[in-house]
Amino acid sequence: MMKAVQVTGYGDVDQLQVVDLLPPSPKQDEVLVRVKACGINNTEIWMREGAYGTDEESGWRPEGVQFPRIPGSDITGEVVEVGSGMDDSMIGRRVVLFPFTSSGQDGEEHIADDMSFIGSEYDGGYAEYVAWPAALCYDMPLDSFVDSAAFSVSGLTAWHMNEQIDIQPGQTIVVTGASGGVGSLNVQIAANVHGANVYAIVGDLKEADKLKALGASRVFSYRSETLADEILEANGGPVDAVLDVVGDALFKTSFEILKNGGKFCISGSAGGQTTHLDFRTLYLKHITMYGSVLGTREEFKAMLDAIAAGRIKPVIDRTFPLVEARAAQTYFKQKGKFGKIVLLP
Numbered sequence: 001m002m003k004a005v006q007v008t009g010y011g012d013v014d015q016l017q018v019v020d021l022l023p024p025s026p027k028q029d030e031v032l033v034r035v036k037a038c039g040i041n042n043t044e045i046w047m048r049e050g051a052y053g054t055d056e057e058s059g060w061r062p063e064g065v066q067f068p069r070i071p072g073s074d075i076t077g078e079v080v081e082v083g084s085g086m087d088d089s090m091i092g093r094r095v096v097l098f099p100f101t102s103s104g105q106d107g108e109e110h111i112a113d114d115m116s117f118i119g120s121e122y123d124g125g126y127a128e129y130v131a132w133p134a135a136l137c138y139d140m141p142l143d144s145f146v147d148s149a150a151f152s153v154s155g156l157t158a159w160h161m162n163e164q165i166d167i168q169p170g171q172t173i174v175v176t177g178a179s180g181g182v183g184s185l186n187v188q189i190a191a192n193v194h195g196a197n198v199y200a201i202v203g204d205l206k207e208a209d210k211l212k213a214l215g216a217s218r219v220f221s222y223r224s225e226t227l228a229d230e231i232l233e234a235n236g237g238p239v240d241a242v243l244d245v246v247g248d249a250l251f252k253t254s255f256e257i258l259k260n261g262g263k264f265c266i267s268g269s270a271g272g273q274t275t276h277l278d279f280r281t282l283y284l285k286h287i288t289m290y291g292s293v294l295g296t297r298e299e300f301k302a303m304l305d306a307i308a309a310g311r312i313k314p315v316i317d318r319t320f321p322l323v324e325a326r327a328a329q330t331y332f333k334q335k336g337k338f339g340k341i342v343l344l345p
């Protein structure tokens with residue numbers, strides 16, 4: 001038997017139940033992974049809360065989630081068994097899992113209609129074992145299971161956002177939610193992979209030194225009433241692009257600080273899911289907007305290479321034992337954390 005945590009229906013953390021289950025059996029071309037660490041993402045919290053739905057509760061797909069479901073998508077572990085069609089050579093490999101399946105061609109897998117996510121459409125990593133296609137298991141980029149579990153969803157999302165806006169060295173890029181999972185990686189990728197001048201936005205300026213260590217040149221607080229003016233003054237004018245995960249709370253500021261022809265890329269809405277947009281700002285400033293979900297397998301591999309080369313570093317806030325998943329998700333939702341929360345089966 002294995003220990004696992006299941007979401008039993010839409011609702012609060014009480015819907016997370018610790019259960020004993022038979023481990024999954026790897027099917028053809030799959031492997032069984034003994035999970036060593038699983039990073040938490042907002043995705044599985046919104047999945048439990050049903051917060052992706054607009055008129056009614058739903059997962060990120062309109063048809064909703066089949067409960068019970070084991071959440072968790074940022075998984076590292078060791079291959080302990082292989083399904084039919086595979087030789088034993090993968091046994092013992094320490095792997096990180098690419099988090100979704102898709103029939104999309106290379107480069108388009110993240111926009112295919114049948115994209116199916118581990119932890120939503122498949123049982124995920126809040127468990128001692130998970131079965132997953134061998135072709136979507138990559139060698140761990142770092143020695144530590146915990147460190148290597150800090151990147152999958154947030155890192156792939158950040159990597160893809162950076163690719164979308166095609167950053168040129170020396171451009172000024174503003175990163176919102178910079179203390180969070182996606183934002184802290186946006187800071188690192190924009191600064192250390194693309195050579196951008198990165199301005200990070202956080203709530204509490206006591207995080208400033210940590211963000212500068214990750215690559216930010218300046219750090220601003222969204223609590224300041226003069227945030228837009230401070231950024232314009234620091235840059236000597238408007239900025240080239242905004243990488244956003246906050247949505248409504250900083251949308252007005254983003255459009256104020258963007259240059260004519262600037263780029264706005266959004267992958268999350270931690271600070272409000274709907275907003276007011278004056279179309280005149282959009283067209284008079286010739287702003288390009290990008291929506292972003294996850295990324296491609298090629299981008300995942302490029303990200304793992306950058307991690308192995310030390311250009312992107314794990315930012316871990318703290319770990320929790322798997323059986324404390326309720327406490328871990330509650331902690332994730334609180335303000336003031338810095339980086340990823342990781343569960344340990």
Ligand SMILES: NC(=O)c1ccc[n+]([C@@H]2O[C@H](COP(=O)([O-])OP(=O)(O)OC[C@H]3O[C@@H](n4cnc5c(N)ncnc54)[C@H](OP(=O)(O)O)[C@@H]3O)[C@@H](O)[C@H]2O)c1
Binds near residue numbers: 043294
């Ligand atoms: N599209 C995708 O593929 C994808 C992938 C991963 C995540 N996401 C989404 O991206 C968002 C961020 O995810 P995450 O994992 O980085 O979450 P996280 O670690 O909780 O970070 C959220 C960040 O947003 C900031 N924030 C929250 N409310 C704010 C407000 N009212 N004003 C300004 N800043 C605010 C927080 O700053 P403070 O703590 O300082 O308040 C924190 O830095 C979520 O909406 C998530 O669902 C999307």
